[in-house]
Amino acid sequence: MDIIDCPHCEGRVIPNASGICPSCQKNVNDLALVAQSRKLLSLRAEINQRRLAGMSLKSALKAMTAEQFDHAMIQQVGAEYERDLAMYSFEVKKFYLVPGIAALVIGLTVTIGSMLYLQRIGTGIIWHGMVVYGLLSTLTGLVKLYHAR
Ligand SMILES: [Zn+2]
Numbered sequence: 001m002d003i004i005d006c007p008h009c010e011g012r013v014i015p016n017a018s019g020i021c022p023s024c025q026k027n028v029n030d031l032a033l034v035a036q037s038r039k040l041l042s043l044r045a046e047i048n049q050r051r052l053a054g055m056s057l058k059s060a061l062k063a064m065t066a067e068q069f070d071h072a073m074i075q076q077v078g079a080e081y082e083r084d085l086a087m088y089s090f091e092v093k094k095f096y097l098v099p100g101i102a103a104l105v106i107g108l109t110v111t112i113g114s115m116l117y118l119q120r121i122g123t124g125i126i127w128h129g130m131v132v133y134g135l136l137s138t139l140t141g142l143v144k145l146y147h148a149r
Contacts, residue, residue: 007028057081
């Protein structure tokens with residue numbers, strides 16, 4: 001058999017003698033299954049297009065019910081997207097918000113604490129680096145979370 005674009009997973013593959021894609025294990029000759037996969041691919045493309053245009057996942061999914069896609073398919077794809085979104089939000093919180101807020105708290109505590117304590121001799125430590133890092137990391141995290149919806 002020749003190299004083809006798998007209609008299910010879109011990979012460049014050489015199916016085996018019975019038409020099974022080595023990548024996704026689906027039959028490239030099963031016409032009903034191919035039709036189903038094409039619908040799923042175009043549903044994902046429609047959703048991606050709307051989300052790139054700034055629409056939230058919820059609104060994009062709602063817009064799909066007005067198109068030719070059936071309810072079960074929208075629910076299936078919606079669940080996949082929601083899983084990805086939840087995972088992404090978790091990563092953003094873990095790598096930006098938590099360290100950012102921690103740095104802010106520590107940086108500001110040291111800065112304000114040392115200024116109050118050392119006020120009487122007219123000096124204090126301003127922990128610039130920590131505060132700036134904390135602020136940037138927190139803001140980056142918030143912007144990322146805002147866009148992940
Ligand atoms: Zn495949």
